[in-house]
Amino acid sequence: MDNKIFASLKSIGAYAPKKILSNKDLESMVDTSDEWIVQRTGIKERRIASDDELTSDLGVMASKLAIKRAGLKTRDIDAVICATLTPDFLCMPATACIIASKLGIKNILAFDVSAACSGFIYILYLAKSLIESGVHKNILIVGAEKLSSVLDYTDRGTCILFGDGAGAAIVGVTTDKREAILDIQISADGDYAHLLMTPRSRATHPKDEKTLEYLQMAGNEVFKVAVKTLTSDVIEILNKNNIKSSQVNHFIPHQANLRIINAVREKLDFPIEKTVLTVHKYGNTSAASIPMAINEAYEDNKIKKGDLLLLDAFGGGFTWGSSLIYFGGE
Ligand code: COA
Secondary structure (H helix, E strand, O other): OOOOOEEEEEEEEEEOOOEEEEHHHHHOOOOOOHHHHHHHHOOOEEEEOOOOOOHHHHHHHHHHHHHHHOOOOHHHOOEEEEEOOOOOOOOOOOHHHHHHHHHOOOOOEEEEEOOHHHHHHHHHHHHHHHHHOOOOOOEEEEEEEOHHHHOOOOOOOOOOOEOOEEEEEEEEEEOOHHHOEEEEEEEEOHHHHHHEEOOOOOOOOOOOOHHHHOOEEOHHHHHHHHHHHHHHHHHHHHHHOOOOHHHOOEEEEOOOOHHHHHHHHHHHOOOHHHEOOOHHHHOEOHHHHHHHHHHHHHHOOOOOOOOEEEEEEEEOOOEEEEEEEEOOOO
């Protein structure tokens, strides 16, 4: 008998803060218009966490749902991995440690991953490896962001794009390949680091201007590389696994800009009905974007066990990654 074990995406959960920041609201903050934002990005509104709501708090809310939907108790979790570019603290303690503590989970592996908007694919990759090594059984992975904390609300080139939120999932064990994470590929190219950055470290740049306390982005250049990379990445993972785009049930791209999503979708011939879209209501929530989108489709009863999901992410670093997953949740 073949006893090979595979990693499985067992459940999903998400949380969006209550406060809505609409394009109309932004019109009174910077020189922009609802029409421009919708036309250039597809974003209509985004969520903003309250002052006392931290990235870990958003992550905890999403995690509770994911743990419950996997039919687990917190004591069943044997690792917590968090992807974020807006950690509660700069480098330590890790937001994953804080999330674990707030959930009452102790004495297990907990750490953060910094891979910007590709963060969820990166932690999925790590969780898959840890599960398939046979060492771990139930890993909580969390993509959580309070991007409003690093945005300059006088810079119309960035503040219109991003929002706050969190998504979480349980990666567990299966012996059934039809409910397994089939493949994940991740990559990076640091030569593009300067095009998308959060504030620089005071240790290396003690004399930085105040403007460098915020996220910096060369939007137009990021846009071009994003379209090219997201497209080639998806073509590569489909070819590698001998899967046609028509076999994919749900295409779940990173929700940065509707024009980026549509450019990739059209190149790959994915119909809009098969593409999960949340960018209009949450904007770009970086590491939380893909799990929030999976959750949205799940809560709309669109995703069922065994469905083939195709994830595709791109972000600062630059980092990128894609994954083919037979959904393993109920
Ligand atoms: N409202 C109104 N006008 C704006 C604006 C805003 N919020 N932001 C920029 N503009 C203006 C620019 O100043 C420029 O004006 P000019 O022609 O007089 O110089 C004009 O609009 C076009 O600017 P450009 O930067 O070329 O627009 P764009 O079509 O590239 O759209 C982004 C800008 C930021 C929406 C787009 O580049 C983008 O989405 N980039 C990718 C961002 C991203 O995904 N980042 C995260 C990666 S994970």
